[in-house]
Amino acid sequence: MSEDTAAVAAQQQRAPVAKDSGSGLSGLLGSPAGRNTGLVVALVLLCVGGVVTAGDRFADVDNLLTILRLAAVIGVVSVGMTFVITGGGIDLSVGAIVALASVWATTLATQGIANDTHWIVIVFTALLVGGACGLVNGVLIAYGRVVAFIATLASLAAARGLAEIISNRKTQIVNVPGFAAFFDASVLGVPVLVVIFAVVAAVGWVLLNRTTFGRRTFAVGGNPEAARLAGIDVRRHTVWLYTLLGLCCGLAAVMLIARTTTGSATHGGLYELDAIAAVVIGGTLLTGGRGTIAGTVFGVLIFTTLSNVFTLNNLSISAQAVAKGAIIVVAVLLQQRLARRSGA
Amino acid sequence: MTAPAAALLSVSGLVKRFPGVLALQGVDFDVRAGEVHCLLGQNGAGKSTLIKVLSGAHRPDEGEIRWRGEVVSFGNPTAAMRSGVAAIYQELDLVAGLSVADNVFLGHELSTAGFSRRAEARRRTRALLDRLGHPDISPDRDVGRLSVAHQQVVSMARALSLDGQLLIMDEPSAVLDPDEVRVLFGVIRELTAQGVAVVYISHRLAEIREIGDRVTVLKDGRTVATGLPAREVKTSELIALMTGRVLDNVFPDRKPVDPAAPEVLVVRGLADGDRFRGVDLTVRAGEVVGLAGLVGSGRSEILETIYGARKAAEGTVAVDGRPLRRGSVGAAVRAGMGLCPEERKSQGLLLDQAVYRNITVSSLSSFARFGFLDDRAERARSARLTESLDVRPAGVERVVRGLSGGNQQKVVLARWLLRECRVLLLDEPTRGVDVGARSEIYELVRALADSGVAVVVVSSDVEEVLGLADRVLVVREGRVVHDGPADEIDESRVLDLVMEGHAA
Numbered sequence: 104m105s106e107d108t109a110a111v112a113a114q115q116q117r118a119p120v121a122k123d124s125g126s127g128l129s130g131l132l133g134s135p136a137g138r139n140t141g142l143v144v145a146l147v148l149l150c151v152g153g154v155v156t157a158g159d160r161f162a163d164v165d166n167l168l169t170i171l172r173l174a175a176v177i178g179v180v181s182v183g184m185t186f187v188i189t190g191g192g193i194d195l196s197v198g199a200i201v202a203l204a205s206v207w208a209t210t211l212a213t214q215g216i217a218n219d220t221h222w223i224v225i226v227f228t229a230l231l232v233g234g235a236c237g238l239v240n241g242v243l244i245a246y247g248r249v250v251a252f253i254a255t256l257a258s259l260a261a262a263r264g265l266a267e268i269i270s271n272r273k274t275q276i277v278n279v280p281g282f283a284a285f286f287d288a289s290v291l292g293v294p295v296l297v298v299i300f301a302v303v304a305a306v307g308w309v310l311l312n313r314t315t316f317g318r319r320t321f322a323v324g325g326n327p328e329a330a331r332l333a334g335i336d337v338r339r340h341t342v343w344l345y346t347l348l349g350l351c352c353g354l355a356a357v358m359l360i361a362r363t364t365t366g367s368a369t370h371g372g373l374y375e376l377d378a379i380a381a382v383v384i385g386g387t388l389l390t391g392g393r394g395t396i397a398g399t400v401f402g403v404l405i406f407t408t409l410s411n412v413f414t415l416n417n418l419s420i421s422a423q424a425v426a427k428g429a430i431i432v433v434a435v436l437l438q439q440r441l442a443r444r445s446g447a
Numbered sequence: 448m449t450a451p452a453a454a455l456l457s458v459s460g461l462v463k464r465f466p467g468v469l470a471l472q473g474v475d476f477d478v479r480a481g482e483v484h485c486l487l488g489q490n491g492a493g494k495s496t497l498i499k500v501l502s503g504a505h506r507p508d509e510g511e512i513r514w515r516g517e518v519v520s521f522g523n524p525t526a527a528m529r530s531g532v533a534a535i536y537q538e539l540d541l542v543a544g545l546s547v548a549d550n551v552f553l554g555h556e557l558s559t560a561g562f563s564r565r566a567e568a569r570r571r572t573r574a575l576l577d578r579l580g581h582p583d584i585s586p587d588r589d590v591g592r593l594s595v596a597h598q599q600v601v602s603m604a605r606a607l608s609l610d611g612q613l614l615i616m617d618e619p620s621a622v623l624d625p626d627e628v629r630v631l632f633g634v635i636r637e638l639t640a641q642g643v644a645v646v647y648i649s650h651r652l653a654e655i656r657e658i659g660d661r662v663t664v665l666k667d668g669r670t671v672a673t674g675l676p677a678r679e680v681k682t683s684e685l686i687a688l689m690t691g692r693v694l695d696n697v698f699p700d701r702k703p704v705d706p707a708a709p710e711v712l713v714v715r716g717l718a719d720g721d722r723f724r725g726v727d728l729t730v731r732a733g734e735v736v737g738l739a740g741l742v743g744s745g746r747s748e749i750l751e752t753i754y755g756a757r758k759a760a761e762g763t764v765a766v767d768g769r770p771l772r773r774g775s776v777g778a779a780v781r782a783g784m785g786l787c788p789e790e791r792k793s794q795g796l797l798l799d800q801a802v803y804r805n806i807t808v809s810s811l812s813s814f815a816r817f818g819f820l821d822d823r824a825e826r827a828r829s830a831r832l833t834e835s836l837d838v839r840p841a842g843v844e845r846v847v848r849g850l851s852g853g854n855q856q857k858v859v860l861a862r863w864l865l866r867e868c869r870v871l872l873l874d875e876p877t878r879g880v881d882v883g884a885r886s887e888i889y890e891l892v893r894a895l896a897d898s899g900v901a902v903v904v905v906s907s908d909v910e911e912v913l914g915l916a917d918r919v920l921v922v923r924e925g926r927v928v929h930d931g932p933a934d935e936i937d938e939s940r941v942l943d944l945v946m947e948g949h950a951a
């Protein structure tokens with residue numbers, strides 16, 4: 104027994120040292136990748152499935168770019184959602200905010216100003232509308248002390264209603280030449296939309312893992328009372344989190360307008376579910392305090408690839424929904440196993 | 448190893464592993480019917496883990512537990528309770544939102560054909576509470592609304608509800624004031640007279656001498672001595688067994704406070720409109736002021752209000768002559784205040800996050816450039832601090848939840864040591880901290896004071912207040928009833944002041 108215990112004791116002493124040496128680049132890449140192995144495997148399996156069932160129609164550069172273009176819009180929303188959920192909140196109004204921002208940014212009036220000045224007006228309008236909606240959510244939740252679920256449920260209804268009023272339930276077509284030209288372009292063969300998603304994800308990763316803002320987000324989500332007593336202004340931080348997500352929705356609206364060349368009150372349908380699902384299967388804890396941007400990106404890619412494979416095989420939207428549900432359950436079960444094994 | 452005939456419970460070669468930690472590595476001891484068997488050991492020695500293994504909350508990896516001579520393995524705490532082994536854990540395990548009676552019978556609800564017998568449960572709960580000397584707690588109250596001390600009593604009632612033969616208590620006195628400890632000891636004596644065995648854990652040696660029969664000392668998950676006579680064994684011997692070193696003076700020497708030192712913290716006429724009123728308090732640089740009083744006398748509320756975590760109804764708080772905005776923790780922290788809250792789990796710690804993140808959470812901006820954190824510096828500074836506080840096991844990447852209670856407390860302290868405060872407010876700073884570490888914390892507090900920090904300490908341990916503080920304030924029912932130098936007052940006088948009008 105003594106040999107045994109000595110070995111364990113020695114291991115116990117080595118363990119922290121080994122961990123510390125991982126704090127450099129290897130730790131930076133190593134640890135999230137380790138956590139994301141399951142997601143990578145799932146994505147690879149999906150791709151193999153795509154190649155087997157749809158052959159060259161799947162493994163085609165254009166098809167892969169299509170997947171990425173589709174992933175980009177919901178991806179930007181999901182990155183924002185990761186912050187809110189890590190901070191202990193939830194936002195059900197993202198789809199409605201995307202719709203409202205898309206409509207507001209494509210009204211005749213806005214397009215008129217854009218045509219007279221610069222297409223960037225459309226972008227700013229959408230960001231402003233999204234940010235303002237997020238701000239309202241945040242203030243309601245943090246200062247009005249309305250439960251996040253309820254507050255954002257109310258925003259969902261109100262924002263979509265407002266979008267319908269503004270658009271008069273009509274689809275608004277965009278007719279600003281510079282705008283379409285900019286967003287339809289590619290950088291070194293990569294569509295601008297995809298570049299935007301990549302940039303948002305990278306900035307999100309840095310913000311969450313390398314800045315005081317991110318660290319405070321973990322603290323606020325992990326234990327709001329302890330965070331408050333540690334001197335963090337929890338309410339203000341909460342407002343920032345929802346505003347950030349609102350801005351992401353505004354940006355997503357711009358991307359959606361570019362992809363569809365329209366603004367509409369029906370845009371962003373069920374985005375809240377897609378975004379929350381992507382965040383959760385990525386490994387972010389719904390109770391707050393733990394979150395991963397890389398996981399979220401994988402979550403988005405998994406769902407988008409799945410739809411693509413199903414569509415290529417002429418399977419119905421309903422079948423896709425069933426598969427999505429199954430994936431969520433399996434992912435969450437797997438994660439619980441892993442969490443228990445790591446003794447967290 | 449065969450158990451002696453009188454042994455109710457005997458344990459041999461117990462081993463329990465957690466990922467990366469060997470919490471128990473060979474524990475042997477036995478408990479006889481009708482005795483109070485005390486477990487001693489430093490923070491992280493494995494006491495709580497042992498208790499959890501004995502009561503079925505954890506499964507042992509190796510070793511043998513014999514209950515009344517038979518080898519047993521309890522699958523869960525309820526199974527253990529049915530066999531007569533009940534435990535009160537260090538971290539109370541009550542369900543807020545349920546009533547006292549519901550909590551007492553949780554897991555073994557009284558029922559007939561599936562229908563719960565609530566009236567019967569209420570009646571039995573009341574009888575148990577009476578037996579514990581607390582007829583004042585109503586069986587219908589929501590447990591979440593009770594004071595911590597009362598919650599403790601409910602936990603005991605729960606433990607006794609299945610007619611236990613062995614009652615295990617993990618640091619029950621940590622949340623009780625002297626009066627309540629006396630009641631607790633009365634209950635323990637009554638139980639042992641009925642043949643019930645009690646395993647009692649505490650870091651307070653005086654208590655062990657008063658209530659204990661035999662002592663077992665754990666160190667690093669191993670039994671280093673067992674069956675010592677609780678009343679005869681020398682304190683120095685116990686400390687040497689626990690820590691492996693000799694400690695002769697628990698409290699550090701005081702330097703006289705310079706009467707001309709600047710007044711750092713000035714509180715005038717503070718009231719929260721509810722729990723306390725008319726609190727005046729002045730702390731000079733280099734001074735340690737102790738607040739003595741009963742649990743529930745309003746001391747924690749006073750600290751929290753000074754800190755801005757509760758909104759003051761009246762009065763002012765000033766640091767270095769500048770008044771603080773009411774009800775703003777941010778303003779207090781910026782002015783150089785720090786608070787170690789009473790409830791480290793719910794108010795102090797980010798339990799699922801790394802030790803270093805818990806330590807740096809209040810000083811993030813000092814590790815940041817344009818908002819970007821220097822992770823490496825955070826870890827390095829935290830590692831130095833945890834090393835000097837002797838947090839065990841070492842490793843700033845560890846998740847705080849896996850640390851023992853005393854070590855968690857040190858992590859909270861480290862947070863404010865890192866920040867280099869002007870004013871440090873400590874609410875029960877050594878609750879659940881072992882003797883060795885406690886004297887280290889005292890030395891630290893003293894060293895901080897000597898470097899010019901103004902310190903306010905709330906403690907239910909009168910000895911601690913008198914030994915550590917330069918000046919003592921006694922709080923009773925939300926009012927300061929005494930304010931004077933610590934060396935002009937003794938323990939019995941403080942207790943008199945604290946209890947006045949209470950005992951009658």
Ligand SMILES: Nc1ncnc2c1ncn2[C@@H]1O[C@H](COP(=O)(O)OP(=O)(O)OP(=O)(O)O)[C@@H](O)[C@H]1O
Nearest residue numbers: 465470490491492493494495496849850851852853
């Ligand atoms: N759930 C857990 N996961 C990982 N490690 C744990 C867990 N529980 C306890 N430990 C480790 O086991 C060891 C013993 O802890 P334990 O809580 O039993 O100590 P203790 O003697 O009760 O200390 P204290 O006096 O501070 O309460 C410690 O090193 C602790 O970090």
Ligand SMILES: [Mg+2]
Nearest residue numbers: 494495537852
């Ligand atoms: Mg313990």
